[in-house]
Amino acid sequence: MRKRSLMISSVLGCLALTLGGCHKKEVRAPAVDTTPPPAPAAPAPPPKPEVTLSVSPATIDKGQSATLAWSTTNATDVAVTPNIGKVDPSGTAMVSPSDSTTYILTATGPGGTASQSARLTVSPPPPPPVTPGAESEVQEQQMFDSEVRDAYFDFNKSDIRQDAQQTLNADATFFKAHPSIHFTVEGHCDERGSEEYNLGLGERRAEAAKEFLVNLGVSPDRIFTISYGKERPQCTDHTEECWQKNRRAHLKMGQESK
Numbered sequence: 001m002r003k004r005s006l007m008i009s010s011v012l013g014c015l016a017l018t019l020g021g022c023h024k025k026e027v028r029a030p031a032v033d034t035t036p037p038p039a040p041a042a043p044a045p046p047p048k049p050e051v052t053l054s055v056s057p058a059t060i061d062k063g064q065s066a067t068l069a070w071s072t073t074n075a076t077d078v079a080v081t082p083n084i085g086k087v088d089p090s091g092t093a094m095v096s097p098s099d100s101t102t103y104i105l106t107a108t109g110p111g112g113t114a115s116q117s118a119r120l121t122v123s124p125p126p127p128p129p130v131t132p133g134a135e136s137e138v139q140e141q142q143m144f145d146s147e148v149r150d151a152y153f154d155f156n157k158s159d160i161r162q163d164a165q166q167t168l169n170a171d172a173t174f175f176k177a178h179p180s181i182h183f184t185v186e187g188h189c190d191e192r193g194s195e196e197y198n199l200g201l202g203e204r205r206a207e208a209a210k211e212f213l214v215n216l217g218v219s220p221d222r223i224f225t226i227s228y229g230k231e232r233p234q235c236t237d238h239t240e241e242c243w244q245k246n247r248r249a250h251l252k253m254g255q256e257s258k
Contacts (some may be wrong), residue, residue: 058120152167185207
């Protein structure tokens with residue numbers, strides 16, 4: 001009897017286990033992720049302007065023109081200085097400055113500012129052409145004034161005295177070294193005597209000096225003579241020292257006439 005009770009208990013236990021295995025298992029909800037989403041990426045900055053500027057030709061003579069050429073990207077405001085101002089984003093302009101100039105291209109846009117420069121060199125104008133012989137005439141005049149001396153005479157005389165011979169010898173050496181120079185011998189007198197007499201005396205003095213130079217080898221075709229008598233005194237004092245300065249043959253470059 002007791003054995004049967006044990007069997008019944010055993011069967012009931014197995015049945016309870018079987019029935020228990022048929023119950024539905026509990027399903028848990030998935031865990032919720034509370035991590036905040038990442039922030040959206042910042043927008044890319046606007047591109048910086050890009051510029052190019054050139055000038056052609058880079059060197060001009062004063063009064064000539066050159067061409068400025070430029071181009072830009074990413075720019076809303078473009079200007080060229082000096083003297084041009086606001087311009088299109090790309091373009092050209094003719095320039096003719098009087099002096100060397102540095103041009104600057106400046107472009108501004110949402111991405112900032114950019115600039116570039118170009119140098120235009122203006123050469124000074126060439127000197128005017130020199131008239132053939134003009135420069136040599138100036139040099140000859142300077143040499144004439146520094147090397148040629150007057151010959152002096154005694155009172156009422158027209159003969160070439162010793163000191164005048166030395167002076168005219170030196171003058172002749174200069175004239176033979178510069179054969180292109182033509183010159184005038186002026187005859188002068190002091191204030192004593194009549195005007196008519198002194199004009200004649202002055203002429204004799206000029207001719208005497210010319211003849212002396214010709215005898216030394218200076219071509220007579222290069223020598224002109226004129227008399228001023230007492231009309232053009234070098235000194236106006238009434239003394240012998242002053243009168244001596246006025247009794248002279250004065251040599252002057254070129255041909256002279258009254």
